[in-house]
Amino acid sequence: MNLTLVILAAGIGSRYGGNKQLDRFGPSGETIMDYSVYDAIRAGFNKVVFVIRHDFADAFKRDFVGKWEDKVQIELAYQSLEYIPEGYDVHPERTKPWGTAHAMLMAKDYVNEPFAVVNADDFYGSEAYETMAEFLMSSRQHVTGRYAMCGYMLKNTLSKHGSVSRGVCKVDDQGFLDSVVENLKIYYDQDGRIISETQNGNVILSPNEVVSMNFWGFTSDIFGQTENIFRDFLREKASELKTEFLIPSLIDQLIRAGISTVKVLRSDAVWFGVTYTEDKPSTIESIRGLVNEGKYPLNLWI
Numbered sequence: 341m342n343l344t345l346v347i348l349a350a351g352i353g354s355r356y357g358g359n360k361q362l363d364r365f366g367p368s369g370e371t372i373m374d375y376s377v378y379d380a381i382r383a384g385f386n387k388v389v390f391v392i393r394h395d396f397a398d399a400f401k402r403d404f405v406g407k408w409e410d411k412v413q414i415e416l417a418y419q420s421l422e423y424i425p426e427g428y429d430v431h432p433e434r435t436k437p438w439g440t441a442h443a444m445l446m447a448k449d450y451v452n453e454p455f456a457v458v459n460a461d462d463f464y465g466s467e468a469y470e471t472m473a474e475f476l477m478s479s480r481q482h483v484t485g486r487y488a489m490c491g492y493m494l495k496n497t498l499s500k501h502g503s504v505s506r507g508v509c510k511v512d513d514q515g516f517l518d519s520v521v522e523n524l525k526i527y528y529d530q531d532g533r534i535i536s537e538t539q540n541g542n543v544i545l546s547p548n549e550v551v552s553m554n555f556w557g558f559t560s561d562i563f564g565q566t567e568n569i570f571r572d573f574l575r576e577k578a579s580e581l582k583t584e585f586l587i588p589s590l591i592d593q594l595i596r597a598g599i600s601t602v603k604v605l606r607s608d609a610v611w612f613g614v615t616y617t618e619d620k621p622s623t624i625e626s627i628r629g630l631v632n633e634g635k636y637p638l639n640l641w642i
Contacts, residue, residue, distance in 0.1 A: 341477050342453040344387040345380040347373060348443045348554070349400075349460035350419035360614045361392075361460040362399065365624050367631055368639035372613065373460050375627070376469075377408055378640050383469035384477070385456070387413040389447045394418055407641050415450040419443045425571060428578040439584030440554060441566055448563040457556045457587065462613040463623070464490065464555055466635065471605045472557050487591070488557035489517060491604040494526070494534060495547035497611040501618035503527040507552030507588030508536070508545065509604065517595060517602035520552055520588045550604065552588055553611055565600070569593055 349361040365372055377388055388408070392400055397416070408414050419437055421430060423446065437443065444457050454476040458464060468490050475488045491509060498504060503525040510518040525537040526545065534545045569590055577583045594600035612626045613619065630636050 342387065343385045343473055343476055344389060344451050344453055344455035345376070345385045346389045346391065346444060346447045346451065346455055346457045347376060347460050348391050348440055348457065349373065350391050350393045350437060350443050350446075351460070362396065362403070363614070363620070365614075365620070366627050366636075366640065370627075370640055371404075372463050372623075373404070374640050375463060375636065376458055376460070377412065378636070379464070379466045379469040380456075380473075381412050382466060383473040385412070385469070385473065387415065387450075387453075389415045389417055389450045389455075390460075391417045391419050391443045391446050394420065411641075415447075417446045417450060419446045424574060424578075428574040431579050431581050434581050436582050436584065440587045441585045441590040442570060444587060445563060445566050445570065451563070452560050454557070454559050457554065457558065459554045459613070461615075462553055462555075462611065463627070464553065464611075465607075465609050467609065468555060468605075468607055471607075472555065475603065475605060476557050484559055484561040485594075485600040486559070486603070487562065487600055488603045488605055489520075489552055489591075490555035490607050491550040492553050492607050492609065492611055493547065494545060494549040494551045496609065497551055497553060498526065498528065498534070499615045499619055500528075500622075501616040503537075504615055507554070507586075509550040509552060511550055511604050515604050515606075517591070517604050519595065520592050522586050522588045550606070554587060556587060556591075557605075565594060566590060 405414055456472050472490060497506060505524045506526050507520045507522050509520045512518045523536040527535055529535045534547060536543045536545050570585055573585045591602060612623050614623055631638055
């Protein structure tokens with residue numbers, strides 16, 4: 341069965357201060373994307389679609405595509421502010437991308453099979469890819485509207501160096517997602533509590549809250565649903581400078597409308613990634629530890 345991995349790599353990385361998608365973290369100069377591709381291939385994915393920006397397309401093709409294309413089918417899709425339906429007025433000063441759901445939509449022309457979506461700058465680990473591949477390959481996945489999400493404990497996903505965005509989830513007794521709300525600013529306060537800043541004030545969150553790290557499993561019918569909801573989003577938000585069309589918000593709407601179900605695939609893994617420049621040394625150390633344990637070779641692509 342064909343499986344595709346869609347890697348969202350078009351973010352600007354304003355808090356990181358550069359193109360973290362292209363930065364090197366492994367002992368032989370690997371990016372986090374290298375480990376995502378490696379883990380996906382081992383789990384049974386046979387195509388990878390990268391959603392990138394035009395401004396680093398040449399560097400991406402030069403430095404990365406060549407080492408992957410003989411191991412897995414590679415496709416490139418592009419996210420840009422102008423890639424929206426006609427008839428909507430965009431704020432002339434807007435530079436921020438439309439968000440993760442819009443980025444996923446850019447992969448539509450390359451995906452007809454069950455697929456997973458991940459962030460380029462998050463290290464999810466091999467077990468997550470194996471669990472998601474097993475779900476996507478199960479026979480029930482041929483029924484539209486049945487999706488999956490890898491769920492992590494909030495305490496395992498925070499940065500020591502500043503706030504992060506997380507989709508905070510409610511999960512029912514059968515292990516299905518009941519709702520997901522994107523919290524854009526979550527951090528530890530000086531007393532060690534986990535705080536989420538919301539429009540209605542600060543909220544204290546439990547360390548064991550289930551959160552989304554933007555690792556989703558879909559069938560290709562999600563693209564039609566996404567297009568419809570994106571038009572609704574543009575009618576309300578196209579003239580704003582920074583509001584984004586995010587996958588958690590998209591999924592929450594589909595669940596509330598009774599259109600989709602989302603199975604939560606629990607993970608106890610400790611996330612690591614690069615939201616801030618200060619996260620880089622600990623990410624390098626974490627990957628080196630996995631290499632020393634024998635979970636990855638010293639050089640992924642030799």
